[in-house]
Amino acid sequence: MNLLSLFVLIPLLMLLGLWIARNVNQVRGVMVAGSSLLLILAAYLTVSYIGLRQAGATEEMLFTDSISWYAPLHICYSVGVDGISVVMLLLSAIIVFTGTFASWKLKPLTKEYFLWFTLLSTGVFGFFISTDLFTMFMFYEVALIPMYLLIGVWGSGRKEYAAMKLTLMLMGGSAFLLIGILGIYYGAGGETMNILEIVQQKIPTEMQRIFFPMVFLGFGVLGALFPFHTWSPDGHASAPTAVSMLHAGVLMKLGGYGCFRIAMYLMPTGAAIWGDFFLVLTTISVVYGAFSAVVQTDLKYINAYSSVSHCGLVLFALLMMTRVSATGAILQMLSHGLMTALFFALIGMIYGRTHTRDIRQLSGLMKIMPFLAVGYVIAGLANLGLPGLSGFVAEMTVFVGSFQNPDLFHRTCTIIATTSIVITAVYILRVVGKILYGTCQNPEHLKLTDATWDERFAVICLIIAVAELGLAPYWVSHLISGSVEPIISQLIH
Amino acid sequence: MQAEISLAVILIIILLADLILKAPHHKALQTLTCTLMVVQLILNLVPVNQELFGGMYNSTTMASVVKTILTAGTLLVFMQSGRWLSGEDTRHKAGEFYLLTLSTLLGMYFMVSAGSFILFYVGLELASIPMVCLIAFDKYRHHSAEAGAKFILSSMFSSALMLYGLSLVYGTCGTTYFADLPQALTGTPLQLMAMVFFFAGLGFKLSLVPFHMWTPDAYQGAPTPVSGYLSVISKGAAAFALMNILLKVFTPMTEEWGLMLSVTIVLTITIANVFAILQQDLKRFMAYSSISQAGYILLAVLAGSEQGMTALVYYIVVYIVANLAVFGVIGAVEQQTNGRVDREAYNGLYQTNPKLSFVMTLALFSLAGIPPFAGFFSKFFVFASAFHTGYWLVVFLALVNTIISLYYYLLIVKAMYITPNEHPVPAFRSSALMRTSLVVCLIGIVLLGICSGVYQWIDKF
Numbered sequence A: 001m002n003l004l005s006l007f008v009l010i011p012l013l014m015l016l017g018l019w020i021a022r023n024v025n026q027v028r029g030v031m032v033a034g035s036s037l038l039l040i041l042a043a044y045l046t047v048s049y050i051g052l053r054q055a056g057a058t059e060e061m062l063f064t065d066s067i068s069w070y071a072p073l074h075i076c077y078s079v080g081v082d083g084i085s086v087v088m089l090l091l092s093a094i095i096v097f098t099g100t101f102a103s104w105k106l107k108p109l110t111k112e113y114f115l116w117f118t119l120l121s122t123g124v125f126g127f128f129i130s131t132d133l134f135t136m137f138m139f140y141e142v143a144l145i146p147m148y149l150l151i152g153v154w155g156s157g158r159k160e161y162a163a164m165k166l167t168l169m170l171m172g173g174s175a176f177l178l179i180g181i182l183g184i185y186y187g188a189g190g191e192t193m194n195i196l197e198i199v200q201q202k203i204p205t206e207m208q209r210i211f212f213p214m215v216f217l218g219f220g221v222l223g224a225l226f227p228f229h230t231w232s233p234d235g236h237a238s239a240p241t242a243v244s245m246l247h248a249g250v251l252m253k254l255g256g257y258g259c260f261r262i263a264m265y266l267m268p269t270g271a272a273i274w275g276d277f278f279l280v281l282t283t284i285s286v287v288y289g290a291f292s293a294v295v296q297t298d299l300k301y302i303n304a305y306s307s308v309s310h311c312g313l314v315l316f317a318l319l320m321m322t323r324v325s326a327t328g329a330i331l332q333m334l335s336h337g338l339m340t341a342l343f344f345a346l347i348g349m350i351y352g353r354t355h356t357r358d359i360r361q362l363s364g365l366m367k368i369m370p371f372l373a374v375g376y377v378i379a380g381l382a383n384l385g386l387p388g389l390s391g392f393v394a395e396m397t398v399f400v401g402s403f404q405n406p407d408l409f410h411r412t413c414t415i416i417a418t419t420s421i422v423i424t425a426v427y428i429l430r431v432v433g434k435i436l437y438g439t440c441q442n443p444e445h446l447k448l449t450d451a452t453w454d455e456r457f458a459v460i461c462l463i464i465a466v467a468e469l470g471l472a473p474y475w476v477s478h479l480i481s482g483s484v485e486p487i488i489s490q491l492i493h
Numbered sequence B: 001m002q003a004e005i006s007l008a009v010i011l012i013i014i015l016l017a018d019l020i021l022k023a024p025h026h027k028a029l030q031t032l033t034c035t036l037m038v039v040q041l042i043l044n045l046v047p048v049n050q051e052l053f054g055g056m057y058n059s060t061t062m063a064s065v066v067k068t069i070l071t072a073g074t075l076l077v078f079m080q081s082g083r084w085l086s087g088e089d090t091r092h093k094a095g096e097f098y099l100l101t102l103s104t105l106l107g108m109y110f111m112v113s114a115g116s117f118i119l120f121y122v123g124l125e126l127a128s129i130p131m132v133c134l135i136a137f138d139k140y141r142h143h144s145a146e147a148g149a150k151f152i153l154s155s156m157f158s159s160a161l162m163l164y165g166l167s168l169v170y171g172t173c174g175t176t177y178f179a180d181l182p183q184a185l186t187g188t189p190l191q192l193m194a195m196v197f198f199f200a201g202l203g204f205k206l207s208l209v210p211f212h213m214w215t216p217d218a219y220q221g222a223p224t225p226v227s228g229y230l231s232v233i234s235k236g237a238a239a240f241a242l243m244n245i246l247l248k249v250f251t252p253m254t255e256e257w258g259l260m261l262s263v264t265i266v267l268t269i270t271i272a273n274v275f276a277i278l279q280q281d282l283k284r285f286m287a288y289s290s291i292s293q294a295g296y297i298l299l300a301v302l303a304g305s306e307q308g309m310t311a312l313v314y315y316i317v318v319y320i321v322a323n324l325a326v327f328g329v330i331g332a333v334e335q336q337t338n339g340r341v342d343r344e345a346y347n348g349l350y351q352t353n354p355k356l357s358f359v360m361t362l363a364l365f366s367l368a369g370i371p372p373f374a375g376f377f378s379k380f381f382v383f384a385s386a387f388h389t390g391y392w393l394v395v396f397l398a399l400v401n402t403i404i405s406l407y408y409y410l411l412i413v414k415a416m417y418i419t420p421n422e423h424p425v426p427a428f429r430s431s432a433l434m435r436t437s438l439v440v441c442l443i444g445i446v447l448l449g450i451c452s453g454v455y456q457w458i459d460k461f
Helices: A006-020 A024-054 A083-102 A110-129 A133-144 A146-154 A159-187 A205-222 A231-238 A241-266 A268-295 A299-320 A323-354 A370-383 A390-403 A408-436 A443-447 A453-471 A474-492 B002-020 B026-043 B061-080 B091-112 B117-135 B142-173 B189-206 B214-221 B224-248 B251-277 B282-303 B306-336 B354-368 B374-389 B392-417 B432-450 B453-459
Strands: A062-070 A075-081 B050-052 B057-059
Touching: A006 A024, A006 A110, A024 A062, A024 A083, A024 A110, A024 A474, A062 A133, A075 A083, A075 A110, A075 A133, A083 A110, A083 A241, A083 A323, A083 A453, A083 A474, A110 A133, A110 A146, A110 A241, A133 A146, A133 A159, A133 A241, A133 B374, A146 A159, A146 A231, A146 A241, A146 B392, A159 A205, A159 A231, A159 A241, A159 B374, A159 B392, A205 A241, A205 A268, A231 A241, A231 A299, A241 A268, A241 A299, A241 A323, A241 A474, A268 A299, A268 A408, A268 A474, A299 A323, A299 A390, A299 A408, A323 A370, A323 A390, A323 A453, A323 A474, A370 A390, A370 A408, A370 A453, A390 A408, A390 A453, B002 B026, B002 B061, B002 B091, B026 B061, B026 B091, B057 B061, B061 B091, B061 B224, B061 B306, B061 B432, B091 B117, B091 B224, B117 B142, B117 B224, B142 B189, B142 B214, B189 B224, B189 B251, B189 B282, B214 B224, B214 B282, B224 B251, B224 B282, B224 B306, B251 B282, B251 B392, B282 B306, B282 B374, B282 B392, B306 B354, B306 B374, B306 B432, B306 B453, B354 B374, B354 B392, B354 B432, B374 B392, B374 B432
Parallel strands: none
Antiparallel strands: A062 A075, B050 B057
16 A cells, blocks of 8 residues: 555544544544654655655656546546655644644543544645645645634634634635636646646646636635735634644645645646736735734734735745745745744643733733743744744745846845845734733733643644754755756746 | 336335225334335346337436436435324325325436427426425425415426427427437527427426525425425436436537526526525525525536536435435424424534534535535536536636535534534434434445445446
8 A cells, every 4th residue: 555545544544533532531542643653654754755866766756656536537546745745744744743732631522623623634634645636626625624613613712703704715715726627627638637647738828827827816815815815814813722733834835835736837837927916916915914913912813914924925935936936935834834833832822821812911921931931932033034943944045036036026026025024023023022021910820830741742842843944954955946846847948 | 117117016005005004004104115115226226228119218227327316315205204204193194195205206207218208298297296295295384285385386387388398399390209309400499499498397397596486485385304305306307307308309409508508507506595595494595505506416417418417417316315414304303393493493403412413514514515525526527527518607606606505504514513502402313214314325425425436337327
């Protein structure tokens, strides 16, 4: 059996295990066992992928396999990974693993919560391993729908509104996507659904002109493309901790990944026609998201708008269409995934203690919960791009890559987008100064305790990952840039 | 002809059993009918191709497959109707319910395997008239009687309309045989009018907009199992018959019916979706939902290809399991709460009846077309087939509509899981047959999509 299929099989077995689990301890046992297995598997995959590349494997995708599923429509269960999917799988495994610990004490309906959570991760893993359009789309939707119940049942605040808004907007995106996928399939002759084979066909320019924006928009909604980002702040603010982590950390990356792998790779002419239009939108995302974050007072909203800005940067870098910028985009996905997850985990833990996320009511937390506070500072510094942490590596690569475009339009966009770095520093430092330092105003808060072991474990894992990417980024960027190559060369010609 | 004969035999057996068995015999009758239906299924599992009476009766293998599917769906309905039939008012006439339902089924058999408009019309009437009695079955409930009256009026009107159209066909072509008609049809204005009348007649049965007015009232008034039967079985048969005839007979007018269908589909799906949002009564809600589902089924007709035919039949299969699961749950809750079918009755259902809510959730997800449930696959194939023929704009509009439909399906999910309720429906156990039918539906919803076997089996014919 193919190694990659394990990424779907393990979550499915976890679902089964959760189904028969009788009490909370068994549920936790299944989750820890399953998510550790996934993490080990992802690490093993990364190592063996690098090993194979070093041994001289030149195929675009490794570990490929294909089983015919719906033969009349050429739908197959095809899997395969390149460097980009490998790092995405690793990211997802880390987030699922830490997410499990971050929702260790979640109540009520623990079992149901983890069932939907695991179903969501099945979709995420399945999406990243698929090379078949239909299968990919199916996993994509599998990853979306559990969000409704996860937010609606276990969320906080205006959860029903947020859940409905998020689900409908994302599903609206996938309606565009579905028509785009049919366009690609029939445009490429209706002979194959496999991405690697479609890319050999030339889709007629007229069809690319119609269907490129549909696919890009479809994935762009999930990638928080302006003006379709409005689900993101509400959704993230209402979602329970681990769901925010998984959603901001991984699910939004599905958008960027899909834009790159499906829209731009398969329809390069469409990308050339529509590239500038979408570039303007993403530039707005980057700056607008950052400015919006400045005026928010809810911790989760700040972080959600910051995600809009950073995910906008992913799409921005992809549309710059240079080798370096595309590598930077993937690095940014990875880096943003890790640090946002860290952020949401910490916010969830702070909220669980103080029962407020309003920064006007929080202060002096550094003395009360030093561990969480230090974690928060590290996450903040990574977010604003301090050298030595992941954010710096990613943003540096993005902007250097973007600046390689010599024409005025791209230069202007790059310069505008660069300003977001400064704005990020403003909102991060403002929050850090306000809630962590100073004297504690609320006497109730003085009684609060610091993180428990499960929380510490989740936070430390994520900090290690963020620091690792910041200190030793070379192997990752090497892994990515090798795989960006075939897609970018498709785009340039 | 084998399927029709064996069904007629079953009808006679049940008629005799109803006379011979001592009252109250509703339980025995249910067991007997369900067993006989299983026998009927097994007897007709292998599709046959048969032409009889000089082409008057022409059952293709695909029609044979459809008959098997309809039989299976009817069996599910029978399994779900036990509790309702054991009520005070209905106990003594349980036999009539089975007989009338099976008569309509026989009518549908003839509808799908007709080789001439004459037999088709006879089948259609046989499928409609007993249906009126079924809808008005709870005659002491005001709604039921009213629904029956509405149904018979609109049904007769549509039949008359269709008959007029068919008379125009005969008048201009001189034949009613499907095999001879394509050569005789030239697309004159009169024949176009004939086609439109024919389509309008079937449009009533399929409850397409603008012929859908009777649907919500009929579904609301009819006993729940009958609503379920009406929404899937009779719709499935009509959809297949429509596609069959449009493809076989009206081939020279493909362009015209393509345009007509496109407009009807967009109208049907959009209007039904918008109205469905406003419904509080779950049966009315399901009526609008089924109108919009009919629009999706028509996308396969619009495709007008082999691929479309497979997609249509597959859609019917998936639609039967998903919709009957929903109607099963509605029926179970209705029986338990003395007839409550409003959405508020479902608030907090998950706390007390998690399994029932789970079935309902998956069924609704399947209807909304969410993977990995079967509805996603059936919708995808329908879209793909219509796209392939070139109607990508219609597909796009239908896709946008799936978002609206997702909204109202989620409203019920929300009621069951999220909305708090002090007094949810207390925990209860349904009858064994009801539970079996729900399990069958559940297995269908989960496996029909993931296992490609059924689709590929249908595709062979």
